[in-house]
Amino acid sequence: MDNSIIQTNQISYDYVRTDENGEVESVHRALTAVDLKVSAGDFITILGHNGSGKSTLAKHLNALLVPTEGTVIVDGKDTADEEKILEIRQCAGMIFQNPDNQIIGTVVEEDVAFGPENMGVPPKEIAERVKESLITVGMADYAEASPNKLSGGQKQRVSIAGVLAMHPKCIIMDEPTAMLDPQGRKEVIRAARALNDVEKITIILITHYMEEAIYSDRIFVMDRGKIVMQGTPKEIFSRPEELKKYRMSLPQATEVAYRLKKEGIDLPDGILEKKELAKACVEYLAKKKQEV
Amino acid sequence: MELKCEKLTYEYDAGTSMAKRAVDEISLTIPSGQFVGIVGHTGSGKTTFVQLLDGLLKPTAGVVSLDGVDIASKGFDRRSMRSSVGIVFQYPEYQLFESTVLKDVSFGPKNQGLTDEEAAKAAAEALRKVGIEEEVFPSSPFELSGGQRRRVAIAGVIAMEPKILILDEPTAGLDPAGREEILGLLSNLWKDGMTVILVSHSMEDVARYVERILVMDRGKIFLDGAPREVFSHSEELEAIGLAAPEVSYILKALKDAGIDVDPTITTVEEAVKEIKRKLC
Structure with missing residues (x-):
């Protein structure tokens, strides 16, 4: 399917x-x-x-x-x-x-309610959806706050809650x-x-x-x-x-691994996270010790 | 040109019950030719602070001075301000308005009293510095790519030949290669002797390029020092909504895994050298 x-x-x-x-x-x-x-x-x-x-x-x-x-x-x-x-x-x-x-509402919960209201969701259900959505993005404590008092990250999460409320x-x-x-x-x-x-x-x-x-x-x-x-x-x-040709770059851990490889240190491809890099370095050292 | 502020303070809605202190008694000196990064979470006062330095906002209290002259004093020639301190706002490309790239960049120098010919010469020189090729000069700014437009907007400020250049998040919204182009350009201007003040949300960028970092929190300078020094306070930085550069977390992960690397390193280049030394 x-x-x-x-x-x-x-x-x-x-x-x-x-x-x-x-x-x-x-x-x-x-x-x-x-x-x-x-x-x-x-x-x-x-x-x-x-x-x-x-x-x-x-x-x-x-x-x-x-x-x-x-x-x-x-x-x-x-x-x-x-x-x-x-x-x-x-x-x-x-x-x-x-x-x-x-953000258009003057209060966070009002802003989040805007979408479902426009869809014609019954008021009681709107209140539930708003509450749920704000909990999901971790903004429930700010339901009655004014959006312009929020940080950029918080505002963006309110925007996400507004979309979420439309299910x-x-x-x-x-x-x-x-x-x-x-x-x-x-x-x-x-x-x-x-x-x-x-x-x-x-x-x-x-x-x-x-x-x-x-x-x-x-x-x-x-x-x-x-x-x-x-x-x-x-x-x-x-x-x-x-x-690079497409004007992109690498995640930092990948960049470090890539440059180490270029310097002749044999690390596996496709390292994305710092923990993977640390593990690969530890394994590299262990392998080198064995060889000696 | 030395930039100095003493007990610099700015309140929005000053004198009312709504008064909010955005900049709180900041005193510091930026010597001529320094490359300074200003970091801080949204709402920490960075933008207000640089607008005070540029004379766009009038302080509620305290003084900004250039080479010892208070910019609010009667003796200060306000007209000379634009050739002393230039400011590039966030998303400056939204302010491009002329029909051609060259005309747009000539606008500032013309306002400074240069003739059309002189202004065009200053504009061409500024465009060359930001890496815009001559064949683009007659184009409409709207035909350019995002990164090119941003560089043209920066050229508009450089054309007025400021001694001090302030940029408010000049790399926001650009692709990685575009970010590199802007930062490389700033680095060149600084090497040519300009004081550069860079407001940024990217810890990686400031770690790599600037000599001194000012960390702002709630209108005050929370930390002031060389990148390595400032970023050694990673926990305090996290507590105020910031972070150390990603690479210092990478080094910490290696250290936790038992590889004895120096975790105070803040750039990819140094990190690679350090890890290589420990692995070989």
Whole structure:
């Protein structure tokens, strides 16, 4: 059985610029024949340089954009079908970069209630959903706080709670940590991982931070509107030269291991975390001792 | 040019019951030609602090002085401020507005009173410094990539030839290669003698590039020192929403696993050298 929640079939997208008479001035192809398949319950990461088409792709996944060519199927529904747009947006929620642009309520719980209210959820159920969602992202203590008193990480978690309250199957996060301090980044990534682990919500994370990608099930790398690499974090981060070509870098532990290898120290490929690196170094030393 | 502040204080809504102290009696001196990093969690007062240094906000109390002259005093020539201290705001590319790259960068120098020709020359020089090629000069800023736009915006400030350059999170939202380009550029400006003050959320970036780190918390300077010194306080940093660079946690993990490495190292280059020494 096919358990994919999101599937794009050879989608292309053109940004068309027109002059004041409606004549086409220029056409910029932002996506070219992209095939992306995400299974329900997966945590996937999309990497790619500025202008590679990541955000354009993300906007296709909850029908903010409709492809110029090809089709996008979300939970069995075609995003080109206008009658299905509301259902699609309920199924696939979206979180953006700037938390300040996403919060509209003057009180946290009001903000979180906005989505389900718009969906016509009965008031009693709304209250339950708001409470649940705030607990899930660890913000229950701030239910009655004013959003502008919160830190960036906290605001972003409130935004996530707002999407959660609509009971989505999938959440798309477009650089949710780009404007946050280290603590805020950790909070948001932790919340995303918990949603995936515990609530089994499919997560699609777009980021420029390699460290945030290491826990995903699959990574897709984009360049000039195309998917140019895909695989598990281990597979992707074992190809440093290629990543560099696409303006990406390595997680720090991987970078250290890679440079040690270049210096002639034989460590295994695909080290992602500091503990793996420490273990590999200990094993290297033990092996060397044996040889002596 | 020496930048000094004494008991510098700023309150939002000063004099009302809502008064909130964003900068709290900060005193320090930044000597000419220093590369300084300012870190702190969101809301710690970093942005307010640098806006005071640039004279954009008027202190509630205390003094900012440039080479010993109080910038709020009558004797200070306000017009000279832009050629002394330049500031690059967050997401500065949103402020590009001219029809071509060259015109946009010429805007500042023209305002300083240069002729069109002189301004264009200063702009071309600034663009060269940030690595924007001449064939891009006639393009609209909106045709450029994110990283290029950011560099053009920085050139707009450099073109006014400030002695001190302040940047508020200049790498936010850029891809890894774009971040490297901006940081390399700042490093070059600093090597040419400019004072560079970098506000950043990336501990890795400040560890690698700056000479001195100021850690802010609740409007005060919490720590002030060389990267190694500051990052040796990793637990205190975590308590105020920050962290040490990832590489120092890597070294700690190695140490915990029984490999006797120096955990105060803060850059990848040094870490690789240190680990290699212990493994060979």
